[in-house]
Amino acid sequence: xxxxxxxxxxxxxxxxxxxxxxxLLVVVLSLIAGVALGVGLVYGPAPVRWAVRIFSDTIRGxxxxxxxxxxxxxxxxxxxxxxxxxxxxxxxxxxKTAQVVEYVRGAVGSIPKGQSEAAMAIGLTFRQRLTSVIFxxxxxxxxxxxxxxxxxAVKGSALVSLLGITDLMQAINQVIGRTYEAMPLxxxxxxxxxxxxxxxxxxxxxxxxxxxxxxx
Amino acid sequence: MGYALNFNLIWRHFDKLWGGLLLSLELAVISIAIxxxxxxxxxxxxxxxxxxxxxxxxxxxxxxxxxPLILLVYLVFYGVPTVVxxxxxxxxxxxxxxxxxxxxxxxxxFRSGLEAVPRGQLDAGxxxxxxxxxxxxxxxxxxxxxxxxxxLSNTFISLFKDTSIASVISxxxxxxxxxxxxxxxxxxxxVYLVTTAMYxxxxxxxxxxxxxxxxRFRAAR
Amino acid sequence: xxxxxNDTTALLDIAGVSKAFGSVEVLRAVSLxxxxxxxxxxxxxxxxxxxTLLRCVNFLESYDSGSIRIDGKxxxxxxxxxRQRRSERDLAAxxxxxxxxxxxxxxxxHLTAAGNIMLGLTKVRGKSKAEARxxxxxxxxxxxxxxxxxxxxxxxxxxxxxRVGIARAxxxxxxxxxxxxxxxxxxxxxxxxxxxxVRSLAEDGMTMVMVTHEMAFARDASSxxxxxxxxxxxxxxxxxxxxxxxxxxxxxxxxxxxFRASHF
Numbered sequence: 133x134x135x136x137x138x139x140x141x142x143x144x145x146x147x148x149x150x151x152x153x154x155x156l157l158v159v160v161l162s163l164i165a166g167v168a169l170g171v172g173l174v175y176g177p178a179p180v181r182w183a184v185r186i187f188s189d190t191i192r193g194x195x196x197x198x199x200x201x202x203x204x205x206x207x208x209x210x211x212x213x214x215x216x217x218x219x220x221x222x223x224x225x226x227x228k229t230a231q232v233v234e235y236v237r238g239a240v241g242s243i244p245k246g247q248s249e250a251a252m253a254i255g256l257t258f259r260q261r262l263t264s265v266i267f268x269x270x271x272x273x274x275x276x277x278x279x280x281x282x283x284x285a286v287k288g289s290a291l292v293s294l295l296g297i298t299d300l301m302q303a304i305n306q307v308i309g310r311t312y313e314a315m316p317l318x319x320x321x322x323x324x325x326x327x328x329x330x331x332x333x334x335x336x337x338x339x340x341x342x343x344x345x346x347x348x
Numbered sequence: 349m350g351y352a353l354n355f356n357l358i359w360r361h362f363d364k365l366w367g368g369l370l371l372s373l374e375l376a377v378i379s380i381a382i383x384x385x386x387x388x389x390x391x392x393x394x395x396x397x398x399x400x401x402x403x404x405x406x407x408x409x410x411x412x413x414x415x416p417l418i419l420l421v422y423l424v425f426y427g428v429p430t431v432v433x434x435x436x437x438x439x440x441x442x443x444x445x446x447x448x449x450x451x452x453x454x455x456x457x458f459r460s461g462l463e464a465v466p467r468g469q470l471d472a473g474x475x476x477x478x479x480x481x482x483x484x485x486x487x488x489x490x491x492x493x494x495x496x497x498x499x500l501s502n503t504f505i506s507l508f509k510d511t512s513i514a515s516v517i518s519x520x521x522x523x524x525x526x527x528x529x530x531x532x533x534x535x536x537x538x539v540y541l542v543t544t545a546m547y548x549x550x551x552x553x554x555x556x557x558x559x560x561x562x563x564r565f566r567a568a569r
Numbered sequence: 570x571x572x573x574x575n576d577t578t579a580l581l582d583i584a585g586v587s588k589a590f591g592s593v594e595v596l597r598a599v600s601l602x603x604x605x606x607x608x609x610x611x612x613x614x615x616x617x618x619x620x621t622l623l624r625c626v627n628f629l630e631s632y633d634s635g636s637i638r639i640d641g642k643x644x645x646x647x648x649x650x651x652r653q654r655r656s657e658r659d660l661a662a663x664x665x666x667x668x669x670x671x672x673x674x675x676x677x678x679h680l681t682a683a684g685n686i687m688l689g690l691t692k693v694r695g696k697s698k699a700e701a702r703x704x705x706x707x708x709x710x711x712x713x714x715x716x717x718x719x720x721x722x723x724x725x726x727x728x729x730x731x732r733v734g735i736a737r738a739x740x741x742x743x744x745x746x747x748x749x750x751x752x753x754x755x756x757x758x759x760x761x762x763x764x765x766x767v768r769s770l771a772e773d774g775m776t777m778v779m780v781t782h783e784m785a786f787a788r789d790a791s792s793x794x795x796x797x798x799x800x801x802x803x804x805x806x807x808x809x810x811x812x813x814x815x816x817x818x819x820x821x822x823x824x825x826x827x828f829r830a831s832h833f
Contacts, residue, residue, distance in 0.1 A: 193548045195512035198523055202540040205530055209537050249629055250675035254689035254741055255665025258657050264688055268679045283414060290416035294516065301419060308426070315431045318423040322415045329414035 137316060140307040147303025148324060154217075154289040154299060158224040159282055165225065166232020171262065173233060174240045184233060191230035196288050199223050204295055220292040228285050235281065239274035240266060272343040280336035283329040290325070300324060357533040358542050361525075365539075368525030369546055375439065375521060376508040379446035383507070386447065387454025392484065394455065395462050405455065412452035417513050421445050425517045442514040450507050457503055461496035462488060494565050501558035505551050512547075522546060580605045580776055581745055586625060586635035588618075595621045597800040598635065603745070603778060608771045610787040611780045613797035614824050619780045622797070623747050626778065627667040628660055639666060639744060665693045668738030672750040674730045676722040682709060682733045683718040686740045694741065708736035712766050728759030735766055739775065746770070748779040764790075784828065788812065796821050 173184040191199065203223040207214055214222065243266055251261040293302035304321040308314050358365075394405045412420070425441040428434065436444070465488055473483040515524035526543040530536050579602035588596040595618045603609050611619045624630040626637055628645040631654070637644045644663055647653045655663065676685050683705040690701035709715050712732035714725075722730050731751055738746055748767065752760045764786050771777060771790055781787055787794050787808065794811040796804040798820045804811055815822050 190544075190548065193509075193551045194544050195509040195523060195547060197512045197515065198526065198540065198543055198547060201523070201527065201530070202544065205536040206540055244673075244675075246671060246673050246675035247677065250669075250671060250677070251688075252629060252661070252664055253627055253667070253669035253671075254737065255661045255663075255693040256689065257661040260661075260692050264692060265677055269677075287414075287416040290418050293418075301416065304419075305422070315423075315427040318419065318427040322411070322419055322423065325416055325419065326411055326414045330410060333410075333414065 136311045136313055137320065140311065140317065143307060144300065144303050144320070144324075147298055147300040150298060151286065151289050151300040152328075154221060154224070154292055154297075155282070155286045157221050158228050158285045158289065161221070161225045162228035162232050162285070163278075165229040167236055169229065170233045170236025170240065173237050175258070188230040188233045191226055192234075196224070196227050197291055197294070199227055200291055200295070216295040217292075217297055220295050220297060224285065224288050224292070227288060228281075231281055231284065232278065235274050235277050236270075238277075239270035242273050243269050276336045276340035276343065279339065280333050283332050286325065286329055286332070353538055354535060355538050355542070357535045358529065358538045361529045361533065364520075364525035364528055365522060365543060365546060368520060368522035369550060371439075371519070372508065372511040372514075372521040372523075373550070375443055375446065375511045375514060375519070376504075379443050379450055379511075380504055380507055382443075382447035383450030383454050386451030387458050388489075390451070390455045391458035391462055394459055409452045409455050412449055413456075417445075417449055417510055418516060420449060421513055421517060438517045438519045439514070442511075442517060442519050446507065446510065446514075449510070450503070453503050453507075454500075457496050457499045458492065461492040461499075464495050465491045497558075497562045497565060501555060501562065504558065505555050508551060508554065509547065579603060580607075580640060581626065581778070582636075582638040582641075583622070583626070584636050584638075586622070586632045586637060588621060588625065588630065588632045595800050596625070596632065599797075599800070599802055600635075601795060601802060601805070603776060605776055606774045607793065608775075608777045608779065608791045609793050609795060610791040611778065611795045611797060612782070612784070612787055612824075613803070614827075617797040618800040619797045620749055623669075623749050623778060623780050626745075626747055627664045627669055628655075629669075639663075661693070665689070665741060666744050667747055668741055668743035668745070669747045670731070670734045670738050670749065670751045672753050674722070674727070674734045674754070676730050676733055676737070678722050681719050681721055682714060682725065682736075685722070685733055686737045689737070689741050704740050705736075708740045709733070711769075712736045713762070726759060727755045728762045731755065731759075731763045732766055735763070735770075739770065745776045745778065748777060748781070750780050750782065752781070752783060782828075784825075796824070798824070 169184045169187070172180045173188070176184070200220060200223040203226070204216060204219040207219060207222075247265055247269065248261060251265040256264065289299060290301040292299050293305065296302070298306070300321060304317050308317050311317070390405050390408075394402055397405070421442060424445040425438060429436075469487055469491060470483060473487040478486065511521055512523035514521050515527060518524065520528075522543060526539050529539045533539070581601075581603040583599060583601040585598045585600055586596055587594070587598050599618070599622055601609075601622075611622065613619050621630055625632045626639075626644065631645060636646075642648075642663070645655060645660065647655055647659075654660075676682075677688065680688060683702065686705035686708060687698070687701040690696045690704055691698060694701075696704070706715065706718060709718050712735060714729060714732055714736070717725060717729060717733075722733070725733065734751070735748075751767075752763055755763065760783070764783065767777070767779070767786075768790055779787075779791070789808075791808060793806060794804075794808050795802055796811060796818075803820050804814050804818055806814075811821070812825075815825055
């Protein structure tokens with residue numbers, strides 16, 4: 133059994149690299165999209181606010197798996213042919229973007245109105261108010277849930293195995309297919325996911341505690 | 349482009365989706381019910397237990413919360429029967445998994461709720477001579493429930509959505525029904541539009557209902 | 570109206586400004602002129618529209634009709650053609666010409682006392698960091714907080730925070746300083762230090778419009794008092810004249826009576 137696991141390790145490592153790569157892409161892309169849409173949700177004109185609200189509530193209202201199948205099978209029907217890898221990244225990014233939008237709304241929304249007004253009063257433009265006054269303050273409310281939410285991207289990435297992408301989950305299934313050592317491999321896989329995600333949630337908690345000492 | 353929407357085939361196989369939705373709800377309700385029992389017992393135990401028990405409960409919570417559900421589903425369905433002499437069908441296996449999974453999330457919800465119960469309330473309970481058990485049942489749990497209701501509602505909705513993972517071990521719930529129609533009719537966009545709508549309507553109806561319950565609880569205070 | 574002038578060179582010219590929140594009229598055709606170097610205090614019962622009027626002057630609030638001009642320039646709307654809100658950039662530039670001090674201080678909690686003052690100087694006035702730093706230190710010295718330059722707002726008392734708030738506003742060299750109940754959120758023993766700063770600014774000739782409940786201050790330090798009631802200017806004039814009107818102005822009398830009952 134041990135020898136079989138040792139034999140499987142390089143293969144699992146490759147899958148793990150794909151898992152990390154997918155997660156990284158999703159986290160970075162959703163951060164950009166989510167902050168942009170989140171700012172639109174808080175400060176945008178009514179049509180923008182509505183559009184972002186509907187987007188976020190819809191995405192958050194359906195299972196990630198359904199979202200992923202919809203994107204993967206639906207895009208070709210719409211004339212868009214993406215590799216399964218990119219379809220998976222797109223679907224997970226949509227899911228994660230909706231999350232980031234809510235983090236941004238929560239963080240930016242927690243800044244008292246007086247801060248914007250004081251910034252206006254000294255003549256800062258909208259962009260300057262965001263970058264110099266609002267974002268620096270919102271950051272410490274945004275960071276802990278966001279880092280903790282990265283675990284959702286890592287966990288969600290396990291679903292890309294269903295589109296035939298050889299991530300950690302798929303690698304595990306393939307090794308089991310060859311070795312018939314199901315239980316040890318699933319446990320090994322679970323421990324790998326656990327290690328990554330626990331580190332992230334631990335970092336998030338540490339950060340939250342550190343920020344808690346900074347008074348408003 | 350050139351893809352023309354045609355829902356006829358979807359309606360012809362709609363029983364796959366409707367039956368799937370009912371099964372999704374059934375899976376969710378049973379798992380959540382078991383999860384609530386796990387969560388309550390462990391949370392109450394946790395707040396009064398010593399270090400070792402706390403450590404074990406925390407390990408369970410942290411492990412489950414940091415591993416993808418799909419892996420747990422595989423592990424219970426394909427893995428466990430290879431080491432334990434147990435035989436169960438896919439739906440049972442999934443309910444088992446989701447129960448343990450939801451239990452971990454609910455321990456966390458209940459635990460933070462219990463810790464948020466104001467000290468003064470417990471002292472008041474002591475002052476009128478309630479036994480520890482009476483204090484738990486009549487003071488702590490009701491207060492905790494009111495505090496945790498919003499978080500509880502969100503967890504329930506999230507667990508309902510998680511039932512879609514059951515499709516990977518061929519449990520014929522809603523996502524499985526959608527995939528079946530997808531593969532057998534190729535009306536891809538239509539079937540996922542309808543499925544999305546079904547998840548949204550069900551999820552938001554549940555959420556709306558739970559919010560009503562929350563409001564009633566708040567009013568009853 | 571001894572010191573008020575009717576010529577068009579008034580620094581601040583509020584003419585017939587009205588504003589409603591839904592069906593509630595908060596400002597009814599308010600007109601007021603303030604000359605350079607004047608200190609005008611605005612008093613009146615809560616809900617009389619005094620804070621709203623002040624917030625219209627730097628366009629934190631829009632107004633429905635009338636005009637507000639600073640140095641002859643319309644504040645919130647474009648000069649020509651139909652009434653059209655100024656662009657975001659224009660508004661920012663207009664607002665930089667007025668300074669505002671808030672009731673709740675509104676210091677930026679992530680910046681030090683000096684950082685609070687430097688932000689507008691670097692971002693809006695385009696000054697170098699070093700130059701902004703010098704100006705910040707100068708003004709912190711003026712408000713008696715030279716030693717607190719590196720303190721975060723959370724480390725300062727309310728009175729100290731408000732003095733930084735004042736320094737932040739005046740460091741921008743505004744044409745006019747707007748003070749919105751700046752001592753209302755302070756413990757009574759901290760009010761004096763803040764008012765002393767305002768007094769010294771007045772002596773330097775800073776033009777100020779100040780909404781306040783500090784009657785003694787209004788009486789002693791202002792060139793004119795504006796008494797507002799129900800969204801309109803009920804009386805305006807030098808302190809002595811206004812306080813003498815107590816016998817003839819029913820609203821003023823009841824305001825002052827209630828005021829004395831609750832404050833003394």
